[in-house]
Amino acid sequence: MIPKLMKPTNGMLLEHLARYYFSTPYVKGRVLDIACGAGYGTHMVAKACKKKVEKIIGVDLDPKTIEYARKTYYHPLTEYRVADAQDTSLPQKLGRFETILSFETIEHLQDDRLFMRHLHEMLTPGGTLVLSTPFGKGRGKPCKCPFHIHQLTPEEFVELFEGFSEVEIFYQRGVTIEPPRKNVKYPLGVAVCKKEKG
Template sequence: MTNSAAISAYWDAAADAFDDEPDHGLRHETTREAWTACLDAWMPPTAADVLDVGCGTGSLSRLLAEAGYRVTGVDLAPRMVDQARGKFLAAGLEGRFLVGDAANPPTEQDGFDVVLSRHLLWTLPDPDSALRAWISRLRTGGTLILVEGRWREAGQTGRPYVAGAETLPWHRGIAAEDLAAAVRPLVVDLRVEDLSDKPDLWGHPVSDERYALIARV
């Protein structure tokens, strides 16, 4: 089984090049606009408190802050959090970023209107527990947004992932129907949106399964 120190070290080492991926850095206008359109469709229509778990370098957090949402980001890798903070500072945006376990966010008793997670569940030793923890952070009527898939490769950086990754419950991702089955007992309703046929989100066409699960508590 993997351990948090190894996972943190892996993503710390990946931080400098992380934004080179089109869907990570959102540096190209077409990719940024594609993610903005998706978030507009998934998010509540009014300003809300958002918890971005596994926020990485904060690219989605930035889009949300620019749209007027109040964002808290959590990531296990300190260098990822440093980059997210720097991104907000450079843009003159307000946001809170915490170093901690995204599976059990260190947000005290804070409640949120939205919990957002992108491409995180495959890295977690206990994803079912993480789902319960995230939902517990949501206020009544809140929204859980999970952007997930079944990956051709386990790592998202081109480097072999940490030792023991093959023992992770959702190693290489999880199919939409399986994630929906895990989430459905915990929420009031949910829907799944296919993202595999939207190359602008990824910066290129993809052949694996990618989707968003949007649920309400």
Template sequence: MSNATLQSSGSATIRPEEARHFGALAADWWNPKGSSAMLHKLNPVRLSFIRAAIDTHWGADSDDLRPLSGKSVLDVGCGAGLLCEPLARLGATVTGVDAAEENIAAAQAHAEGSGLPITYRHGELGQLKPGQFDLVTSMEVIEHVADKRAFVTELAECLSPDGVMVLSTPNRTAASRLLLVKAAEAIGAVPKGTHHWEDFITPEEFAALLDEAGLEASVPKGIGFNPMKGLHISEDLSLNYIFTARHKG
């Protein structure tokens, strides 16, 4: 494993204040009852969607325990590796990239303790080899970057010609302002300062950026919540949404 630093080769997408905010949470990232508790609850929903995308894209057997064997995966905004580790267990060669050095250190330490050979890198995406990843994931990240267009362009450059991307983010709606920002911070579900509603992006805006970058987005699904089901994939896009993208043609 390595924790090399990536230097930007183009437009910087990292906001230093966002990196500092999430880096301060690094030591608590793997605590399911800590400051990242909501991510622990979100992770199974994300993984269910990713697994379905893998099976659809590559025609994998749904009973295969390692459908990503022989595949390279990039998780952008990986935090301390909550998504990288299960992707590695699905057979992938995984690289995780994050803006906060503290997160990369925590991710590397946890992966080593779990016996998982994951490569972690700190910094921008600009110096990763173009087209080298079969699967690119970026979950709840674009709302934190400085230049959304540049970020999407860099994501597209990382994806192999026949690869698939899975993306999720909060929607910019009245409901998300009330529930994901005001209420979530008021009750301590997320640390204060985690979300800035004006930086949220709608599905239409996201799809337009992907189109400019030569990618075609799928119809998004919502990530909803109710007391009976908890967090789950739904048709309601008012809070969070998740979807796939592929190169056109």
């Protein structure tokens, strides 16, 4: 997604921006934005949280996308790197973080549990993870989006965070991110989780 090529009223763009804005109260220290894409969210958070952030590292699999991010969304607090979210040595390559952001990532990955172990390992004790994903028919089941391997059910989504000491689950509908309300169907889940302080 490249905001400069989209209308400012594009619903998908607004949903993505809403997730980054939502994350800002939780962001501090050394920050990882994994699967950062074009870098607009990494840049946005760097600007919004500049007094609380040491550095924000935006990571994506595609070298051309990372090059675009470096040229288009530079900020003194940002750094962009090419890395694979499913690389078994990812924690060793990237190090530890006080905050990790992962928006619309796990639905693209074959092994979302391995990815979650990586995120947990990369968080410092007491660190915060903010993660979102769209809901669907469940792990291992086909979905309508050709770019997604599968989409978790709301129940599977909650189970991802069993290794964390504190978990808050929110739901997104358009630009609204809120605790669940009765009789409302939500297409996306957003979790805010803390790692045990140790």
